[in-house]
Amino acid sequence: MTDVDALERILRSxxxxxxxxxxxxxxRLEKTPIQEVVRLVERSTATRAAVVLRLLSRRRSIAxxxxxxxxxxxxxxDALGDRAVYEFFAELDPDDRVSLLDELxxxxxxxxxxxxxxxxxxxxxxxxxxxxxxxGRRMSPEVPHLYxxxxxxxxxxxxxxxxxxxxxxxxxxxxxxxxxxxGVISLRELFTAEGSAGVAELMAEPVFASAHDEAEETARWFxxxxxxxxxxxxxxxxxxxxxTFDDAVDIVEDADSEDTARSGAHEPLQQPYLSTPLLxxxxxxxxxxxxxxxxxxxxxxxxxxxxxxxAAAVVLSLFIPLLTGTGGxxxxxxxxxxxxxxxxxxxxxxxxxxxAWREVRVGMxxxxxxxxxxxxxxxxxxxxxIGIVIGSTLFLVCTMSATVGGVMPIxxxxxxxxxxxxxxxxxxxxxxxxxxxxxxxxxxTVLGL
Amino acid sequence: MTDVDALERILRSxxxxxxxxxxxxxxRLEKTPIQEVVRLVERSTATRAAVVLRLLSRRRSIAxxxxxxxxxxxxxxDALGDRAVYEFFAELDPDDRVSLLDELxxxxxxxxxxxxxxxxxxxxxxxxxxxxxxxGRRMSPEVPHLYxxxxxxxxxxxxxxxxxxxxxxxxxxxxxxxxxxxGVISLRELFTAEGSAGVAELMAEPVFASAHDEAEETARWFxxxxxxxxxxxxxxxxxxxxxTFDDAVDIVEDADSEDTARSGAHEPLQQPYLSTPLLxxxxxxxxxxxxxxxxxxxxxxxxxxxxxxxAAAVVLSLFIPLLTGTGGxxxxxxxxxxxxxxxxxxxxxxxxxxxAWREVRVGMxxxxxxxxxxxxxxxxxxxxxIGIVIGSTLFLVCTMSATVGGVMPIxxxxxxxxxxxxxxxxxxxxxxxxxxxxxxxxxxTVLGL
Numbered sequence: 001m002t003d004v005d006a007l008e009r010i011l012r013s014x015x016x017x018x019x020x021x022x023x024x025x026x027x028r029l030e031k032t033p034i035q036e037v038v039r040l041v042e043r044s045t046a047t048r049a050a051v052v053l054r055l056l057s058r059r060r061s062i063a064x065x066x067x068x069x070x071x072x073x074x075x076x077x078d079a080l081g082d083r084a085v086y087e088f089f090a091e092l093d094p095d096d097r098v099s100l101l102d103e104l105x106x107x108x109x110x111x112x113x114x115x116x117x118x119x120x121x122x123x124x125x126x127x128x129x130x131x132x133x134x135x136g137r138r139m140s141p142e143v144p145h146l147y148x149x150x151x152x153x154x155x156x157x158x159x160x161x162x163x164x165x166x167x168x169x170x171x172x173x174x175x176x177x178x179x180x181x182x183g184v185i186s187l188r189e190l191f192t193a194e195g196s197a198g199v200a201e202l203m204a205e206p207v208f209a210s211a212h213d214e215a216e217e218t219a220r221w222f223x224x225x226x227x228x229x230x231x232x233x234x235x236x237x238x239x240x241x242x243x244t245f246d247d248a249v250d251i252v253e254d255a256d257s258e259d260t261a262r263s264g265a266h267e268p269l270q271q272p273y274l275s276t277p278l279l280x281x282x283x284x285x286x287x288x289x290x291x292x293x294x295x296x297x298x299x300x301x302x303x304x305x306x307x308x309x310x311a312a313a314v315v316l317s318l319f320i321p322l323l324t325g326t327g328g329x330x331x332x333x334x335x336x337x338x339x340x341x342x343x344x345x346x347x348x349x350x351x352x353x354x355x356a357w358r359e360v361r362v363g364m365x366x367x368x369x370x371x372x373x374x375x376x377x378x379x380x381x382x383x384x385x386i387g388i389v390i391g392s393t394l395f396l397v398c399t400m401s402a403t404v405g406g407v408m409p410i411x412x413x414x415x416x417x418x419x420x421x422x423x424x425x426x427x428x429x430x431x432x433x434x435x436x437x438x439x440x441x442x443x444x445t446v447l448g449l
Numbered sequence: 450m451t452d453v454d455a456l457e458r459i460l461r462s463x464x465x466x467x468x469x470x471x472x473x474x475x476x477r478l479e480k481t482p483i484q485e486v487v488r489l490v491e492r493s494t495a496t497r498a499a500v501v502l503r504l505l506s507r508r509r510s511i512a513x514x515x516x517x518x519x520x521x522x523x524x525x526x527d528a529l530g531d532r533a534v535y536e537f538f539a540e541l542d543p544d545d546r547v548s549l550l551d552e553l554x555x556x557x558x559x560x561x562x563x564x565x566x567x568x569x570x571x572x573x574x575x576x577x578x579x580x581x582x583x584x585g586r587r588m589s590p591e592v593p594h595l596y597x598x599x600x601x602x603x604x605x606x607x608x609x610x611x612x613x614x615x616x617x618x619x620x621x622x623x624x625x626x627x628x629x630x631x632g633v634i635s636l637r638e639l640f641t642a643e644g645s646a647g648v649a650e651l652m653a654e655p656v657f658a659s660a661h662d663e664a665e666e667t668a669r670w671f672x673x674x675x676x677x678x679x680x681x682x683x684x685x686x687x688x689x690x691x692x693t694f695d696d697a698v699d700i701v702e703d704a705d706s707e708d709t710a711r712s713g714a715h716e717p718l719q720q721p722y723l724s725t726p727l728l729x730x731x732x733x734x735x736x737x738x739x740x741x742x743x744x745x746x747x748x749x750x751x752x753x754x755x756x757x758x759x760a761a762a763v764v765l766s767l768f769i770p771l772l773t774g775t776g777g778x779x780x781x782x783x784x785x786x787x788x789x790x791x792x793x794x795x796x797x798x799x800x801x802x803x804x805a806w807r808e809v810r811v812g813m814x815x816x817x818x819x820x821x822x823x824x825x826x827x828x829x830x831x832x833x834x835i836g837i838v839i840g841s842t843l844f845l846v847c848t849m850s851a852t853v854g855g856v857m858p859i860x861x862x863x864x865x866x867x868x869x870x871x872x873x874x875x876x877x878x879x880x881x882x883x884x885x886x887x888x889x890x891x892x893x894t895v896l897g898l
Contacts, residue, residue, distance in 0.1 A: 035656075035674065042795060067673070163641050170619050170636070170677075187619070187636065192612050207484075223702075224516070225484065226695035228619075228677065245694055246675035253672075256705055257789060263712065264785025264873070265778050272795040273786060274803060281807070282814045285782045289815060292778050293822075299770035310766055314759050317766040321748035321773050321881050329714050329741050332873070333734045336713025337722060340706060346491060346721040354723060358730070365731045366738060373742075424713070424781070424873070432770050 003028065004036045011040075011048050026055040034060060038067045042272040049275070050079035062091045070096070071270035074103035086115045093167070094120075095140050095247060098127045126240065135218040136211030138251055139232045139241035140167035146199065148174050148182050153195040159187075167242055173231035174203045179238040181206055181231050208233055211240055218243070219251035220345060259343065262420035263336060265292060295426070298433040299324075306440040309449050315382055316443055319390055320436070327397040327435040328428035330366060334359050334405030335427050339419045342409055352410045356403060363402025364395075371395035389443045396442075397435045404431065452477065453485045460489075460497050475504040483509060487516045491721040498724070499528035511540045519545070520719035523552035535564045542616070543569075544589050544696065547576045575689065584667040585660030587700055588681045588690035589616035595648065597623050597631050602644040608636070616691055622680035623652045628687040630655055630680050657682055660689055667692070668700035669794060708792065711869035712785060714741060744875070747882040748773070755889040761898050764831055768839055769885070776846040776884040777877035779815060783808050783854030784876050788868045791858055801859045805852060812851025813844075820844035838892045845891075846884045853880065 007028055010021075017025065029037060029052065037056065041049045041064055053061045053076070065073060065088040077085055089097065089112050101109040113121060123141050130136025144166045146155050159169050172190070174183040183203030193202055208231045209218045222230060222243065229244040254268075261268040267284040269276050303310065303320075310317055338355060341347040347355060371394040379387025405427050409419035443449065456477055459470075466474065478486060478501065486505065490498045490513055502510045502525070514522060514537040526534055538546065538561050550558040562570060572590050579585025593615045595604050608618050621639070623632040632652030642651055657680045658667045671679060671692065678693040703717075710717040716733040718725050752759065752769075759766055787804060790796040796804060820843040828836025854876050858868035892898065 035670075039794070160641055163637060169640070187640075188612060191618070191636075192609055221484075223695075223698055226698075228694075245677075245698070246672075249672055249675075249694075249698060257793075260709070260712070260785055260789050263709070264781050266782045266786065269786065272793075273790040274796060274800065274807075278807065278810060278814075281786075281811050285779075285811070286815060286818060288782070289775065289778055289819060290822075293771065293775055293819060296771040296774045299774070300767050303767040303770070307763060307767070311763045314756060314763070314766075317759055317763075317769065318749050318752040318756070320766065320769050321752070321885070322742065322745040324770050324773075325745045325748070325878060325881065326738065326742055328877075329738055330734075332713045333715045333737070336709055337715065337718065337730075340709050341722040344706075344721075345488070347723060351723065358723075358727065361727060362730050362734070365727075366735060369735060370738060370742060373739075428777075429774060432774065436770070 004032060004040055007032070008040060008043070011044060011051065017051060022055060029055055030057065030060070034063055034067075038064050041068065042072065043274045045275060045277075046075050046079040049076055050081075053080065053084065058087075062088060066092060066096065069271055070099035070103045072272070072275070073100050075271060075275075077104065077108065085112070090116060090120065093140060094124045094127050094142065095138055097124050098137060101128070102132065130211050133215055134211060135209050135213045135215045135232060135243060136240070138215050138219075138247050139211065139243045140247070141241040142167045143173060143231070143239065143242045144169070145179070145239075146172055146174050148176055148198075148200040148203070150199050151195065152190055152193045152197050152199060152202070155190060155199055156195075168229050168244055171227065171229035171231075171242070171244075173206065173208075173239050173242065174199055175239050181208060181233050181237060181239045184208075184231060186228075206231055209243065210235065215251050216255045217345075219248040220255075220343065222248050223252060255343070258418075259339065259420040262418055263339070263424040265289070265424060292426075292429055295429040296432070298429070299436060302433050302436045302440075306436075309440055309444055312449050313443070313447060315386060316389075316440075319378075319439075323390075323393055323397060323439055324428075324432040324435055326370065326394060327401045327431040330363065330398045331401035331405035331427040331431045332424050334362070334402045335409055335422060335424065338406050339409040339422075342413055342419050347410070349410055349414050352407060352414075355406050355410060359402045359406030360399065363399040366402065367395035367398030370398060385446055389439070389446050392446075393435070393439045393442050396438050397431070400434065400438070401427070401431045453481060453489055456481070457489060457492070460493060460500065466500060471504060478504055479506065479509070483512055483516075487513050490517065491521065492723045494724060494726075495524050495528045498525055499530075502529065502533070507536075511537060515541060515545065518720055519548035519552045521721070521724070522549050524720060526553065526557065534561070539565060539569065542589060543573045543576050543591065544587055546573050547586060550577070551581065579660050582664055583660060584658050584662045584664045584681060584692060585689070587664050587668075587696050588660065588692045589696070590690040591616045592622060592680070592688065592691045593618070594628070594688075595621055595623050597625055597647075597649040597652070599648055600644065601639055601642045601646050601648060601651070604639060604648055605644070608639075617678050617693055620676065620678035620680075620691070620693075622655065622657075622688050622691065623648055624688050630657060630682050630686060630688045633657075633680060635677075655680055658692065659684065664700050665704045666794075668697040669704075669792065671697050672701060704792070707867075708788065708869040711867055712788070712873040714738070714873060741875075741878055744878040745881070747878070748885060751882050751885045751889075755885075758889055758893055758898050762892070762896060764835060765838075765889075765892055768827075768888075772839075772842055772846060772888055773877075773881040773884055775819065775843060776850045776880040779812065779847045780850035780854035780876035780880045781873050783811070783851045784858055784871060784873065787855050788858040788871075791862055791868050796859070798859055798863050801856060801863075804855050804859060808851045808855030809848065812848035815851065816844035816847030819847060834895055838888070838895050841895075842884070842888045842891050845887050846880070849883065849887070850876070850880045 041052050126141040144162045163169050170187045172185050173181055174185060176182050184206040185199055185203040189202055211232050211234055229242050231239055232241040232243055234240045258268045265288045269284055338347060371391040374394045375387045375391025378390040408422040412419045412422045490501055575590040593611045612618050619636045621634050622630055623634060625631050633655040634648055634652040638651055660681050660683055678691050680688055681690040681692055683689045707717045714737045718733055820840040823843045824836045824840030827839040857871040861868045861871045
């Protein structure tokens with residue numbers, strides 16, 4: 001750890017590393033575990049990261065580049081220079097290669113693709129052929145062709161020959177002679193089986209997905225099965241690739257980062273925080289802030305409408321942040337719960353009524369509790385009539401916010417929007433405006449203004 | 450899918466299933482893919498879930514029970530009856546068994562433990578011996594003993610014999626005769642190697658963790674390595690177990706659910722939303738709401754102090770929700786970004802100064818933009834002096850909130866609290882109070898009140 005920190009300090013202090021320093025740093029890098037070097041690169045600006053990659057041995061620099069996120073790899077392309085880029089690109093797995101291409105301008109992507117040799121280009125083309133966001137785009141097309149009429153011994157022989165060229169030899173799709181997926185067998189089963197047995201007798205019913213299936217949904221469904229990999233088929237059921245657990249982990253990780261970002265009212269950064277240029281951080285936040293500020297103008301409007309009421313009883317303005325805050329919190333609680341449940345598949349869009357009915361009751365219970373406390377406290381300090389206004393507003397606001405907060409993510413999903421967008425900031429802003437209307441209507445009635 | 454929905458409706462309509470119905474439902478369940486049955490159970494109340502489990506064949510009911518979360522399993526214990534529970538418990542993997550024990554009252558846990566036979570109890574004891582929250586508690590202790598002086602053929606023979614009793618045969622820790630971990634080899638490598646070669650020549654430097662390491666941190670560090678499993682050692686470097694990718698996925702999944710819940714101001718539910726009893730949902734939210742409402746009393750206090758200013762210029766109250774809302778949003782943006790970066794290891798606690806410096810600048814840029822727009826709009830409608838108050842408050846509030854929002858999660862982590870707690874609700878509530886103070890101080894100065 002300390003050695004990496006020292007390296008980081010050296011790299012930070014000098015943009016250009018003098019040649020005599022370079023040899024020393026290269027020697028230290030060579031002794032650093034690969035995972036630490038990846039971390040170091042992830043935390044550095046593009047220029048510095050390129051310096052590190054150039055000082056590493058060929059084998060290690062390829063491994064480090066391979067371990068970076070596609071967006072981060074794309075960021076390094078300019079700083080690295082063509083020769084290194086072509087080499088790194090050729091060494092990537094076809095699915096990672098496609099992820100990187102997706103991050104690049106079309107012109108650079110095309111140039112990179114042309115540097116590949118024929119078979120590599122062809123296999124990359126298979127993955128590129130599936131639409132963005134589909135599982136076909138994230139699978140590995142390098143899968144062995146094992147036929148149902150083979151024996152265990154024949155299968156093992158074939159595996160030994162192709163072991164270096166395929167993504168995994170642990171989960172093995174079995175196909176018919178026309179490449180239709182008919183079963184799956186694990187190396188573990190082959191390993192303990194009689195050599196003369198046919199794979200058709202040993203194979204199990206396959207868990208599989210279609211290449212056009214939505215990537216995030218498929219990955220979330222696949223991961224809890226605790227299996228290493230599953231075959232991917234085309235529309236006519238023919239084997240086209242395999243999805244391994246680590247690809248699924250990446251997909252879910254990206255989706256979770258996106259959900260977290262959206263529920264925190266900004267766009268995901270796509271690359272490590274400390275190595276993201278400052279203006280890109282600002283850009284990931286400003287649009288959301290503007291949209292939310294514009295929606296917040298609604299609250300100015302509402303308050304403007306009730307300005308006479310406010311002028312007549314200034315005490316009402318004291319509770320504005322408390323009431324809008326509590327409404328926002330209750331709404332967020334419901335929204336984050338349902339958004340997460342949707343992502344995990346625990347709640348389906350058709351459950352909208354069960355969810356609404358649950359949240360109405362939860363909201364009423366929470367509102368009754370908070371409302372009673374609010375009634376008591378506000379009565380003590382500001383008199384019974386204010387107490388009644390605060391107490392009943394809290395009850396109504398909690399009930400409304402919980403219900404709306406629970407239902408909104410489902411509606412978002414139904415209309416094809418990201419449920420996470422509706423989990424935090426929008427719920428707050430919208431519940432602010434409605435909460436204030438409820439508040440002033442109750443106040444006008446109770447206080448007779 | 451439709452068949453499962455039909456089953457769900459039948460189960461929902463009758464708490465007690467008449468015997469003549471039972472046979473029919475059992476037949477339909479038997480034809481339903483196992484993964485669908487798991488979903489069905491996850492969405493049902495404990496009583497109904499127990500009915501489903503009892504109607505399944507022995508083999509399938511064990512598989513379904515095994516697939517549930519520990520908290521959900523614990524919930525079913527009462528409804529299932531002792532005999533079924535003992536059977537399910539005996540079939541769980543040692544690490545899953547320990548997770549379930551952790552969810553149960555000590556008395557029931559003790560009784561369950563006593564139902565195990567000697568060797569199973571011993572192996573469960575190994576896992577139970579590590580503290581909660583450590584990776585030792587989540588590893589599998591069932592790992593083959595492969596020694597460095599063995600040849601490839603000897604290793605393969607041994608693996609064939611023990612294949613059914615160990616967690617995985619794909620990632621193989623190699624140990625010295627005193628059980629010290631010396632290397633790791635994959636079955637893939639063994640598979641393509643010469644039978645007479647020694648494993649010591651082929652094995653690689655192991656990626657491993659110590660059993661006392663913190664579980665979440667270890668799992669987050671392990672998953673991006675894209676390897677299937679890693680050995681776990683005790684304090685003297687001896688092999689005690691193995692952590693597989695699916696255990697790591699579960700740990701990270703749980704941690705993410707917790708972070709999401711906390712940043713949405715509630716506690717995680719531990720089990721699927723629709724099968725969680727209503728009062729438990731209320732309980733997961735009420736404490737947070739109360740704490741946040743109490744902190745929101747701060748804002749009432751602040752506004753009370755400035756009541757004279759408010760009475761003199763009621764127009765000031767119109768902007769309260771807009772200003773507190775924008776401050777809260779800016780703070781949350783910074784906080785969710787840094788919380789996620791901390792969780793992923795992109796930011797370490799010692800980076801606090803770099804983070805603060807980034808967020809000051811980001812906050813100033815965001816504040817300058819929003820402030821300028823605020824100045825323009827408010828001047829148009831309410832006059833230049835109000836415009837100046839709103840514009841400069843927005844600038845200061847954005848700068849402060851971004852900085853505090855970025856730094857708070859790191860401080861939380863440093864003092865051993867959950868950074869996610871500080872990512873959303875607390876930041877909002879605290880920035881509300883400080884934002885209001887700034888607002889009224891500026892207003893008093895500019896408006897000369």
